[in-house]
Each structure stands twice: as C-alpha cells, then as structure tokens.
Amino acid sequence: MGIDNALLPVAPVFLKSLRDHVYGLVRDAILSGRLKSGEKLNERHLAGQLGISTTPLKEALRVLEAEGLVRSEPRRGIYVTFNAGQAEEMMLARAALESMIARQAAKRVKDEDVALMRELIVEMRAGLMTVDVLQLIALNERFHNVIHEASGCGYLRRLQGGQSIYTHAARLSVLSEERERFLAVEEHEAIANAIADRDPDLAERLMRDHVIRSGEKHLIRVSEA
Amino acid sequence: MGIDNALLPVAPVFLKSLRDHVYGLVRDAILSGRLKSGEKLNERHLAGQLGISTTPLKEALRVLEAEGLVRSEPRRGIYVTFNAGQAEEMMLARAALESMIARQAAKRVKDEDVALMRELIVEMRAGLMTVDVLQLIALNERFHNVIHEASGCGYLRRLQGGQSIYTHAARLSVLSEERERFLAVEEHEAIANAIADRDPDLAERLMRDHVIRSGEKHLIRVSEA
DNA sequence: ATCTGAAATTTGATATATCAATTTAAAACG
DNA sequence: CGTTTTAAATTGATATATCAAATTTCAGAT
Numbered sequence A, B: 001m002g003i004d005n006a007l008l009p010v011a012p013v014f015l016k017s018l019r020d021h022v023y024g025l026v027r028d029a030i031l032s033g034r035l036k037s038g039e040k041l042n043e044r045h046l047a048g049q050l051g052i053s054t055t056p057l058k059e060a061l062r063v064l065e066a067e068g069l070v071r072s073e074p075r076r077g078i079y080v081t082f083n084a085g086q087a088e089e090m091m092l093a094r095a096a097l098e099s100m101i102a103r104q105a106a107k108r109v110k111d112e113d114v115a116l117m118r119e120l121i122v123e124m125r126a127g128l129m130t131v132d133v134l135q136l137i138a139l140n141e142r143f144h145n146v147i148h149e150a151s152g153c154g155y156l157r158r159l160q161g162g163q164s165i166y167t168h169a170a171r172l173s174v175l176s177e178e179r180e181r182f183l184a185v186e187e188h189e190a191i192a193n194a195i196a197d198r199d200p201d202l203a204e205r206l207m208r209d210h211v212i213r214s215g216e217k218h219l220i221r222v223s224e225a
Numbered sequence C: 001a002t003c004t005g006a007a008a009t010t011t012g013a014t015a016t017a018t019c020a021a022t023t024t025a026a027a028a029c030g
Numbered sequence D: 001c002g003t004t005t006t007a008a009a010t011t012g013a014t015a016t017a018t019c020a021a022a023t024t025t026c027a028g029a030t
Helices: A018-031 A043-050 A054-067 A084-108 A111-130 A133-151 A154-161 A168-175 A178-196 A200-224 B018-031 B043-050 B054-067 B084-108 B111-130 B133-151 B154-161 B168-175 B178-196 B200-224
Strands: A070-073 A077-080 B070-073 B077-080
Touching: A018 A043, A018 A054, A043 A054, A054 A070, A054 B054, A084 A133, A084 A154, A084 A178, A084 A200, A084 B084, A084 B154, A111 A133, A111 A178, A133 A154, A133 A168, A133 A178, A154 B084, A168 A178, A168 A200, A178 A200, B018 B043, B018 B054, B043 B054, B054 B070, B084 B133, B084 B154, B084 B178, B084 B200, B111 B133, B111 B178, B133 B154, B133 B168, B133 B178, B168 B178, B168 B200, B178 B200
Parallel strands: none
Antiparallel strands: A070 A077, B070 B077
C-alpha cells in the first residue's frame, strides 16, 4: 500500500494486448451489424486499417472462429457468420447454461449466499421505485454473480459469459419499461426462493424461462435497432 | 463425375492446416492427461518440439484458450487448466446444450425425422443382441445427429460439439457393459417418443438426465484410466 | 463473342526477426 | 549470510518476410 495506490489505472485499452483489443473491436462490429453476415474479412486490409500486423489479428480471428462468429474456409478466407437466428441461438445457449448453473447452485448453495441473494432482492424492490435503471442493471448482474459463485461452476460460468450479445444500450432500453422491471424482480425472487429451498429442478426451470423471456425482449430491441 | 472420383482422399493430416493439426494434438494431450493441469506451455519449445514455427501454434493456443483448456496470463505464459472438476462441468455443459437442442427439436421436428429416429431405435434394439459395440456407437451418434438436424440449431450444435471429451476407448469401454447398452436404448427411445409427441419439456428433461447419467459413467472410466 | 488456359496477382498459411516485459542470475551492499 | 540492485537471459507479443493455394486477368483459339 505505498504511493502506487495514488495512481489511477491507465485507460483499459493499454491494459489489454493488441490481440484482445482487436478481438473486442471485431466482435462488437459483428454483433452490432457493422460487419454483415457473409462479409469476407481480408487479413491484410483489416490489419492495415487497424494499424497493426496480421499476427495479433489472426489470433483474434481464431478466437472469433472458436466462438462461431466467423467461419474460416481453409486457404480461402474468413467470413462473418452472424444473423438474427444465431443471436436467438446464443440466447438459448445462455438460457441452457445459466439454468444448469442455477441447478448446481441449488445443490451447493450456502446459507450466506442465500442471505446475499435476499439482500439483493430487497434492494431491487427498492430500486423499482427509484427508477435508477443503471443501478438496477448492476443489481441484476450482482444477483446472477451470486448464483454463479454459489454454483462453484467456473467453466460453465465462463462458457455462459461467451454468450452475451446484448449491448449496454439494449439493456438500458429493456429495463426502461416498468413492466419489465417488475417482471424481472418477480422472477429473480422466485429463482432465489427455489435455490434457497434447494430445489434444483425448479431453479433450473425458472432460470431458463427467465433468460428466454427477457432474452426475447432484448432480441426484439436489437432487431429494431 | 469424372476421373477425379477414382482417387481416394489423401490422409487427413494433409487436409488439415498445421494450425488445426496442432490444435488437435495439444487438445488430446490435455484431455488425456499427458499435459497436466498447471503445466506451463513454452511457445518456442513446443513449436520446436513439433517442428513448426510459433505462428500456427499461437493460433491453436488461442482456440484452446477460448475453449477454456488453457489459461493465458498476459506477458507471462500459458498454463494448462483441466482437471476432473472441469471434465464434469464440460459434461454438464453438454447436458445443458444437448437438452436445449432436444427441446427445440421437439418444437420443430418433422414427421420424416421422427420416422428416421424410430428406424434407428429399431436398429439399436437389434444391435443389443449382436453386441457389435462399434456399430452401436455409430448408431448413437446418428441418433443424436437426427435430433440436431431436426432442431435446426446450428450454433447450439457447434457449441455442444466443443464439449466432447471422451475418447473412443472410453466410449467402447462404457458400451461394453450390457446394462449400459440396455439403458442407453431405453433412454433413447423415451427421448424419441417425447420429441415425436412434440413435448419440449419432457424431451429436454429426458435428454438432460440421459447425458448426465451416461456422462457420469464415462467420467468414472476416464478417471480410472 | 465465348471459352480455355496460362501468367500475374492476391491472399491465407507459415516462418523468421524484432521488441519489450518478465524472470533468473549475478553482483553489490548491508 | 541475507537482502537489495542490477545486468543477462528468457519468452510472450508483435512485426515482417516468404511460401503456396486460390483467384483474377487476359491472350489466343475456336
């Protein structure tokens, strides 16, 4: 705890490697539709455009390929593969994985985790009135994180994290609806209760339905934009 | 349909890029335990050992990192991350995704798909007697493929495929047990019926239970070896 | 004009070189 | 001796060069 703590961290872009930075740039471009499905990505052009060499770009493209956002035809090129159908499938994947995590959480949850969930639910209820959407988004994330931690499933959590496609704008937009805010809190509370009751089947089902229902709403917003 | 068809394809190793080949080598080494969890992978050494440059190796390692089999500490190195716990989580991921696929299949299945499933079930029943394990493995794969096709979920299918960790030897070993063969066919038939009845909830649940139950058996075999 | 095929060009795949952060080794200091 | 500094070696990250497959261009034949 020396003088070092007086310094703020540098801008995030400098903390990431070029490879990771470029990965994020291309991923965003694909998910936001700036790079359209079927479009060919020329390695040299893209690297030149980004002002980097092809090495970190190639690595970033491999990761995107592993994630299924681009498809590589050997010795021919890489093509963007992302459309509304795949967006929906990614949402379903998230539902499947998140609900499996909830199932495991219901098996392993500790009393302190339950207490934490309950606290967050109370905060959410309070937040419903204040209409601070940013705070509600943060609370939602913390709630899901508690479940992730309780599940002890690091791999599933990681895999699930890869299925996030909604922008901050989309989240904001969806939670701006009062009805949606109300529904989300209701569903979260039901999930918390199922986990607290150590009921894996119910927790899994409720989580799946929650992710799919709210996911469909997000997808509509995204397709409208 | 010219003279070309007279030629057999060259050995698969020559069809794959170095990158893909190396990816498979390292992946196998990790899953089989020859590369132990926590072990550091030195890029230059490994590339030299394989007789290739670091470029394709780095790309392969990125893919493995995206899959969660290695962890990269920026500017420090890459470390293998795979253990029994993660193997179990990968099995759970497979169960989650495969059951979501079954759910979608139950919604979209066409009569011809149902007919195909039924045919395969009949063959499996017949195969139970002949005890040709190889054929049974092939039938199992075809059965799951029919469901995948019926679901129309290319992305989920792809993601699910990444969760395969069992070797051919493990499959062989598990299906050598008569009781396991019997159980598998029973479960497959129940799943086929649920899908034929267009019952997404049941299909999902049966598929999940099937993958978890048989998966646990595989995991035991793997941990024994 | 259209088709064929060879030459030129493009470009993904691979190899090598350079850079900079990290680790290790060694030296200096107490 | 043990601790801290500093220099050397290692190595991941990035850049550049080379190779070979695929595509394009265009001359020449029909």
